[in-house]
Amino acid sequence: MRTQVVIIGGGPSGLLLGQLLHGIGVDAVVLERQTRAYVLGRIRAGVLEQGLVGLLEQAGVAGRMHAEGFVHDGTLIAHDNDMFRVDFAKHTGARVMVYGQTEVTRDLYDARAACGARTVFDVEDVRITGADSDAPEVSYTVAGTRHTVSCDFVAGCDGFHGVSRRSIPEETRREYEKVYPFGWLGILSQTPPVNDELIYANSPRGFALCSMRNANLSRYYIQCSMADRVENWSDDDFWTELKRRLPDQVLSQLHTGPSIEKSIAPLRSFVTEPMRWGRLFLCGDAAHIVPPTGAKGLNTAASDVHYLFEGLSAFYRDNDPEALDRYSERALARVWKAERFSWWFSTLMHRFPDQSPFDLRMQVAELDFLRSNDAAQRAMAENYVGLPY
Numbered sequence: 001m002r003t004q005v006v007i008i009g010g011g012p013s014g015l016l017l018g019q020l021l022h023g024i025g026v027d028a029v030v031l032e033r034q035t036r037a038y039v040l041g042r043i044r045a046g047v048l049e050q051g052l053v054g055l056l057e058q059a060g061v062a063g064r065m066h067a068e069g070f071v072h073d074g075t076l077i078a079h080d081n082d083m084f085r086v087d088f089a090k091h092t093g094a095r096v097m098v099y100g101q102t103e104v105t106r107d108l109y110d111a112r113a114a115c116g117a118r119t120v121f122d123v124e125d126v127r128i129t130g131a132d133s134d135a136p137e138v139s140y141t142v143a144g145t146r147h148t149v150s151c152d153f154v155a156g157c158d159g160f161h162g163v164s165r166r167s168i169p170e171e172t173r174r175e176y177e178k179v180y181p182f183g184w185l186g187i188l189s190q191t192p193p194v195n196d197e198l199i200y201a202n203s204p205r206g207f208a209l210c211s212m213r214n215a216n217l218s219r220y221y222i223q224c225s226m227a228d229r230v231e232n233w234s235d236d237d238f239w240t241e242l243k244r245r246l247p248d249q250v251l252s253q254l255h256t257g258p259s260i261e262k263s264i265a266p267l268r269s270f271v272t273e274p275m276r277w278g279r280l281f282l283c284g285d286a287a288h289i290v291p292p293t294g295a296k297g298l299n300t301a302a303s304d305v306h307y308l309f310e311g312l313s314a315f316y317r318d319n320d321p322e323a324l325d326r327y328s329e330r331a332l333a334r335v336w337k338a339e340r341f342s343w344w345f346s347t348l349m350h351r352f353p354d355q356s357p358f359d360l361r362m363q364v365a366e367l368d369f370l371r372s373n374d375a376a377q378r379a380m381a382e383n384y385v386g387l388p389y
């Protein structure tokens, strides 16, 4: 088989890149390890930056998002049994879109199927050869048969546990990692959201987040121990603990109910450099991970796709490799700013096991500064709605 771009990974990064390339007549095949249903069964991000909204519009897959998503002008920060609001629209003129990653991925899969673009599911043993040549190849097995695809470029969109990053020689890679000493226990419940905007809470018992997917589907998270297991948490235990972490003023609006999904996610910051090796380009979680506190994971994958799409467009349209040659530098400049914001917000909102009394006073001072200072709120708002591409 032959194509122009092989995209490894059928998550949001790979699908968005594939849809944008289709829009300019560049042929790409997506290789996905799982089934479509499995990919769509994963519950992940919920907040889209303005940049990602724009890319989905550019890809022609923004219709359902605009019809069913929620535009949020700000968010609430809860601390010491009180809350204050950070007004994104006032400080930046921009907003965010609350629309689940699952729905973004569903819309992208539907669009890909509708335009007849090739997606191969259930692939195994994907291998990249010749990435450091002008004729890379990707081989894989599906239903017991081995296949090889020759191409111009390979987009490694296969997430943190994928094969692409590991295909770059170890001596070429520089990796940076920070593992946080806690995780997030998240549930999805068919209940009305507790508030019409998100609530991020720093409480003496730990972090909590109140989010949503629609008027009758809520997403909640509480900080939990790394040793915690989902089976240790009944729904009642979860609701009881969540209530202990939220201000009294919202408890009367909290609707509890059975969880339809419950999972624990570890928190880490991770970056690999460079994000390019020859004709292999890494996108999204294949290259970097952020703690979900700042809602930057999916959104930083989107900016990678933007830069890579710009490079591939210039190459195929004008035979100009310059934007491809600058891909890693441009993507990493924004990746590190997303890493910083995610680290800052996670450090501000969580309780760390080894926190000293001085550390706690620093958190209180930072929260008071954010509560009372326009410049501090503007800095947070600019990062939250998404720094420019």
Ligand code: FAS
Pocket (backbone or CB within 6 Å): 008, 009, 010, 011, 012, 013, 014, 031, 032, 033, 034, 039, 043, 044, 045, 046, 047, 101, 123, 126, 157, 158, 159, 160, 161, 162, 163, 264, 265, 283, 284, 285, 286, 292, 294, 295, 296, 297, 298, 299, 301
């Ligand atoms: P993805 O991991 O989504 O997709 C990679 C795809 O590649 C997967 O479908 C996988 O099956 C496939 N793949 C892997 N190896 C392969 C191989 N060898 N061959 C072929 N295919 C292969 N971000 C937020 O902003 N907010 C959140 O609340 C949030 N919560 C998260 C919770 C969890 C448990 C996780 C893991 C991540 C969370 N994230 C969150 C981050 C998440 O949204 C990612 O940033 C986003 O999925 C990145 O998209 P992709 O880069 O496409 O990677």
Ligand code: PHB
Pocket (backbone or CB within 6 Å): 044, 045, 046, 047, 198, 209, 211, 212, 219, 292, 293, 294, 295
């Ligand atoms: C979510 O709705 O899943 C969500 C929202 C904001 C975050 C993290 C997760 O910072």
